[in-house]
Amino acid sequence: MNFRQPVAFLIHPRVNVAADLAQLFHPALARIPNSVYAQALRRLPIPPLVTGHIRYTDAPDTLAAHLITVPLTAAQLLHLPRPKVQAKLEDAVSRARDLGARVVGLGGLNAPATRGGATLTHRTDIGVTNGNAFTAAMTLQGVHQALQYTPDPDRAHIALVGATGSVGACLTRLLARRHRGRLTLIARNPERLHALRDDIAASGADAHASTTMIDARGADLVVLLTSATEALLRSEHLKPHAVVLDDTQPRNTDAALLHTRPDVTIIDGGLVEIPGMRMRGSIGLPRGVAYACLAETLLLGLSGHAGHFSIGASSVDQAEHMLQLARAHADLGFHIAAPHSFSRPLTVTPHARQPVLA
Template structure:
């Protein structure tokens, strides 16, 4: 008998959007849509204000008779979302309206809908529904994924965080500074924000640079950028480097593995949720979810009221979600087995340390 926990749970909605290959993603929802050329979709989505359709749903194994939430697809391309503007804000706002009408009490911002709304800050005025950008749990899950990879790297391995000043990046940087002793190389385009992040850490804990060529010094590269296409190239990686790609749409390409067969590329921010029954396409196998979606589901399970993670999340928000995930262990909510470009690359089991329990800081490292 599966225990019934979280008596104050409420339904959620999660916003997604077509990725760079619009036809492929829409074909995952309804196969004939995949036959339409991408250029047709690009032109139509730019010119026509389509409503945001419901393209999936969720139920929890411990209460399968109740809806746990819905997937809502925002009809915007990555390029439009990155460009922002009033039209983008209006369409995302209408998708949030749709979530509220369905009965959702919390809405999660998937992929580029988060940066398009300044990490959800542009929706702070919404008093009718709670909003979260999913970045707190993404930072927490990426931390655990990095710790798993570091176990196979040299004890003095350098970690490069590309996109360190972003919403996920800044939170993850602080978590890594507290929970590991590894040298940190912070990489971003805005030098002022980069130096401010470096200076907020203990003295000598990290270096900061705007030069992508310095990423070649790192053993583990954590990619946290928001871009339409690949930003990491083969010349940026040292021999035998490991890349943890935490981007959606992803900022690495499979061709990189052909150019550099010595390099490993691992998908970041993936959570195993066997107790969450999903209908609808998100580009992942059933039983696996992005951490931003898992955050939204956890907030719905716990009955959280109001907004949660807007703008840049705090490390304590990430820690709180780790606690909620441990409490929801009967539904899964554990670190997913290692995937690369959506494919399982290790046996389907949870390695030691994969569950969401607090990982102590090493001796001499300040939490």
């Protein structure tokens, strides 16, 4: 029986608005300064824009998803007055509903701008998901991949930056059940941080807490899970030959770091291969590759899900459920992508290739 129903996914211009618009519409748009775009988006009544569509190879005549661009920059989503941001997002959700979507996913900073979708739960006309459950599940698999680039995957020291966030807390609990090495949890809120540390330490995990990035320096693998709009990770935060898994959008690493620290390996996180997906438009990834938050939205559409799903912090049970849905639709893909670094296939040779996370 076919339960498929259309969905929508909200995206937004990232840090380099000119580059994003040039990729979507015309290369000449890259010549206009980002400050001009930011001012226009802040002042003009620009509606949400449908900038892409997704279909599946097994049903090429059926529209599976709409990509809708919220007309705010990454920084504006986090720093403009809340009522203005909420109104823009409400308009985008309404556009998704009018297009026939049954569920709308929150990409990039649309999720933290709505407290993980919590400010949209009053909507009964369409389901909302922040994509964090499948993101946590895929990041766990991404951690397994990244550990293969460390000298001792079984005992590697992992630092989780943004450990108490909606993805971070779920991933931390998943890792605590599987990894035997040290876990350093890094976050800004000491109360939530220590509560999470105590929770997983009680189950036997070797867990430590810190509120400063410098404590990532002892880690073999640094996993970035924050919702900041700028690159936070610097050279002094990394030990020699450290591996970084950047699971953020906009990303918290800068390619310039690889020039100052060629010993460091940076891997893009949250990427899912969906060979059966055909996208018109661009999200800045290779063909057949999607962010995990988009993949969660697509899986909910494929399964005929009704109502809200991932709101706020995702649970381990939700992550496990999304893995079940991915297995059910494995004919289309929905598995962890091969390692990429800044959207290009990673060419560094792993130290080890044996599975270390069950």
